[in-house]
Amino acid sequence: MDIVHGIFLVLHLLGWAMVFGGALAGMKSSKLTDGAFHGILTALVTGIVLTGLLGSDANHVKVTVKLLVAVVVTVLVVLGRRRPEKVTTGYLGGIAGLVALNVALAILW
Incomplete structure (x- = not known):
């Protein structure tokens, strides 16, 4: 189960990296890249899967705050x-x- 958790964690972080990179790359031309859209969907779905894998061991307050931030980024x-x-x-x-x-x-919480 640790391998499955690790795979989803890597995909989750790569999704956030795609959004971050897409936002920074678009600053020169004031254009949002398609990679940002695909990255946020990847980050959102894998984050939900990771929360399900953690089950009752998850810090529910942390997960809720992170989900709210992720939803705001998704809307943007x-x-x-x-x-x-x-x-x-x-x-x-x-x-x-x-x-x-x-x-x-x-990382810090």
Whole structure:
């Protein structure tokens, strides 16, 4: 079971890296990349699977806070894809900041 948990953890972190990299890469042209969308879906799904794998051992407050941040990032990415004219460097910076917050919560909490 440790191998399955490890595989999903790697996929989860790669998903967040895709969102972070997509936000940073898009800052030059104020455009949200498709990789950010696929990355957030990967991070969201694998995060839910990881929580299920942990079961009752999970810190439910931490998981709830991380899920709320992930949902906000998901909404921002989806809205950025639907209305690309609204995407600015500040918008992308907000996405990158929330991704950094979520990773910091995972490591430091």
